[in-house]
Amino acid sequence: MNTEQVAKKVVELVRKQAWYDALDLYDDNIVSVEAYSAGGGSPETRGKEGVRGKIDWWVNAMEIHSFDASEPFVGHDRFVVQYDADVTDKKTKERRKLSERLFAKNSCRAWTEIHALRTLDRPRDAFSG
Numbered sequence: 001m002n003t004e005q006v007a008k009k010v011v012e013l014v015r016k017q018a019w020y021d022a023l024d025l026y027d028d029n030i031v032s033v034e035a036y037s038a039g040g041g042s043p044e045t046r047g048k049e050g051v052r053g054k055i056d057w058w059v060n061a062m063e064i065h066s067f068d069a070s071e072p073f074v075g076h077d078r079f080v081v082q083y084d085a086d087v088t089d090k091k092t093k094e095r096r097k098l099s100e101r102l103f104a105k106n107s108c109r110a111w112t113e114i115h116a117l118r119t120l121d122r123p124r125d126a127f128s129g
Contacts, residue, residue: 001025003106007072007079010104014069014083019055023048035100063088065095077106 001009006025013022023030028048037043045051070082081102088095 003077003079004072004074006106007074007081007104010079011069011072011081014067014081017064017067019059020052023051023055026051061090063090079104 009025010022013019013025026048029046030048030051032045032051032054034043034045045054065086065088067083067085069084072079072081081104083098083100083102085098085100086095087098
């Protein structure tokens, strides 16, 4: 698959909340970098199994009321997608709206994802940079 095909398939799958299926599009050596790290750990996760753990956390920690993905912007070996979500933290019962941009770059199928997160109802408190 070329970059545009991967980008469109990622969008199609995340709109269905088929997170694990979207992960299957990436190489085993994926690198995923979050905007910030929770609990003082590294914001970087390497490998498909590590990213699968992040998906497990998301699915178990959040009640998703709505989730949308923009059409991808594709250029050469990269693409950008904006995700907008309305979620409730299952533990704290806090409901919030999130907006995240996914920047993905393909280096010989070893994809790198960089996430920029903003909590819309609490501007800039969870935004890095």
